[in-house]
Amino acid sequence: xxxxxxxxxGLDAEGDGxxxxxxxxxxxPQIREDKQRRPVVVWNTTKQCNLYxxxxxxxxxDGCAPGELSTSEGERLLEDLADFGVPVxxxxxxxxxxxxDLEHLVEYASDLGIRPVLxxxxxxxxxxxxxxxxDAGLKYAGVSVDGLRETNDAFRGQDGAFDAALRGIECFxxxxxxxxxxxxITERTAPDLxxxxxxxxxxxxxxxxxxxxxxxxxxVPDADLPPDEKRExxxxxxxxxxxxxxxxxEIETLLVGNYAxxxxxxEYAREEMGEAHASAVxxxxxxxxxxxxx
Amino acid sequence: MHAPxxxxxxxxxxxxxxxxxxxxxxxxxxDRPLRHVGSVTAEDAADAYERATRLFAWYADDIWLCxxxxxxxxxxxxxxxxxEQAPTxxxxxxxxxxxxxxxxxxxx
Numbered sequence: 001x002x003x004x005x006x007x008x009x010g011l012d013a014e015g016d017g018x019x020x021x022x023x024x025x026x027x028x029p030q031i032r033e034d035k036q037r038r039p040v041v042v043w044n045t046t047k048q049c050n051l052y053x054x055x056x057x058x059x060x061x062d063g064c065a066p067g068e069l070s071t072s073e074g075e076r077l078l079e080d081l082a083d084f085g086v087p088v089x090x091x092x093x094x095x096x097x098x099x100x101d102l103e104h105l106v107e108y109a110s111d112l113g114i115r116p117v118l119x120x121x122x123x124x125x126x127x128x129x130x131x132x133x134x135d136a137g138l139k140y141a142g143v144s145v146d147g148l149r150e151t152n153d154a155f156r157g158q159d160g161a162f163d164a165a166l167r168g169i170e171c172f173x174x175x176x177x178x179x180x181x182x183x184x185i186t187e188r189t190a191p192d193l194x195x196x197x198x199x200x201x202x203x204x205x206x207x208x209x210x211x212x213x214x215x216x217x218x219x220v221p222d223a224d225l226p227p228d229e230k231r232e233x234x235x236x237x238x239x240x241x242x243x244x245x246x247x248x249x250e251i252e253t254l255l256v257g258n259y260a261x262x263x264x265x266x267e268y269a270r271e272e273m274g275e276a277h278a279s280a281v282x283x284x285x286x287x288x289x290x291x292x293x294x
Numbered sequence: 295m296h297a298p299x300x301x302x303x304x305x306x307x308x309x310x311x312x313x314x315x316x317x318x319x320x321x322x323x324x325d326r327p328l329r330h331v332g333s334v335t336a337e338d339a340a341d342a343y344e345r346a347t348r349l350f351a352w353y354a355d356d357i358w359l360c361x362x363x364x365x366x367x368x369x370x371x372x373x374x375x376x377x378e379q380a381p382t383x384x385x386x387x388x389x390x391x392x393x394x395x396x397x398x399x400x401x402x
Contacts, residue, residue, distance in 0.1 A: 047311065059312055067307035069373075076373050217312070 001209075002261050002291050004238055004253040007281045008269065009245040011252055040088040041081055042119075045074070045102070049095040051121050052157040053146070055184055059217030060094040071101045075108050082112035090142075092119040097129065103136045110137025118142065119182060122168025123161055130168075130175035141172045142209060144182040145200070147192040155188055166203065173204055180207030180252075186223050190233045194240055201244075201251060210237050212257035234261060238268050255291075262291045302377035304367035310335040315362040316342040320354035328358060 005011035046068055049060035069077060081089060089109050096102050097120055109116040118133070122143035133141075146155045149162040156162075172179040181200050183193065197208055210233075213224045225233060234255065241253045255261045262285045270278035285291070309315030313335045319328040331350045336342035342359050351357050368380045 065311045067305075070375050073373055073375055080373070 002255045002265060002285070004241050004255055004265070005245070005251060007265055007284055008238060008242055008273070008277075009250075011245070011250055038085045038087055040090065041086050042090045042092050043074075043077070044092050044094060045069070045096045045099050045105070046094040048098045049093060049121070050098065050124060051095070051161060053121075053144075053218070054155050054157070054188070055146075055186055055213055055219045055223055057214035057216035057219040058094060071104065074101070074105050078105065078109045078112055078114065082109075082114055086114060088115045088117060090117050090119055095121055095124065097124040103129070103132045106133055106138050107136035115139050120144070120168070121156070121161070121165060122172075123164035125168035125171045127171050127174065130171040130177060134175045134177050138177055140178045140180065142180050142182045143169050143172070144184070145196060146184050146186075147189045148195055148199070151189060151192050155186075169200070169203065169205060178207070179205060180209060181205055182209050182211060184211045184213060185225065185230070185233050186213050187225050187229075188223070190225055190229065193233065193236060197240060197251070201249065206250070207252040207254075209254045209256055210234075212255075212261075214257060230258075231264065234264055235268065238265070238272075242272075259291045299370050301368040301370050301380040302372060302374070303380050304369055305374055305376045306363065306366075309333065309362040313337055314342075316346070316359045317362050317365065318342075318346045318350055319358040319360075320351040321356035322353070323355050328356065333362060 003011070044058055047058060047060050047065035048062060049056070049058075050062075052061060078089065091102065091106065096118060099105075106116040106118075116136075116138055117140040118138055119142045122141075122145075125141075130141075143165055145162065145165050146152050147162075152162040152165070153159050169179050181196070183189065183196060185193065193210070200208070212230070213219050213221075215221055215224075224230070237253055237255060241251065244251045255265075266278050266282045266285070269281045314337070315333050315335050316339070317333050318331050320331050321328045334342050334345040334349060336345050339359055343357065346357055346359060
């Protein structure tokens, strides 16, 4: 995960200490004061999902995977992770809100000192569940939207999914849970990238995570952008971030899932911002080990 | 000197729900033992070999692959709700604390 807004625009964020050993430079409360090498753990709590997205790396559908962890097994997993010093657990799936014990597991993680965060399609969120998750200690909800209404609903296999996701984002925001966008860049979704950011920023979202396609499940290479178009999409994320910041709009943008982004960011900074900025970007990346998960 | 470990069974559930999980063992060179390096999910052994050589073992002398479901596993880890106590045979010894591992090899 690379923070484009940090590296190109110097944006303060609560993940700076965790990611770039830059807690001292930030005025935001930090997830971790010191850089550490413990992993951020993504727990795919279930394979069940109410949607059927074209790109799903988990191949999620309406059935459970064999051996999904029960509530008590999940508690023991979280205890193991806490003992190991894992700083963050991302509850994912499938769709984690399908699990009725999600609030309990979030609270269990929080009580163990783990920062619980959520990856969801947003369509099953209600005001009550958002409030319950907040009360359980949820610190962040990443909601997947992959394009404007037409693109998103075709991609996600269900009419109305776009509007439902936006309602979900509103529920989390009303409950006071920090909320961000998860956007998978594919051949189908790339054209809508800036328009979705513009729309969600107007709705109060200021954190945007862009994921490269993960080749697993239904995420097959054929759905991916060819390399030149992928570089162009990453360049657009960089350009857009700088344009927002130049206008005084401090959005946080991140790139996830392609190690080559680290090199691209250095070269982008060299071309667009000069040698000194490129060296600073390279140093931040070196501190974080390039482009690690989390 | 160690007490016998208190192990439980690991329930036999598929490791992958699409394809088969294969455990991968490699021997770096002729003087070394096989060691477990990870697992891959594949359609069959030939596919697993291709994935294993790409991920783990392009340098190794030997690669052994085994479908994960063909292993019978015992562990001290207590995650599994359905785990059952695995018997530890300490017959002939008074007290587990005095039990000495009958054969102990350490690989450097």
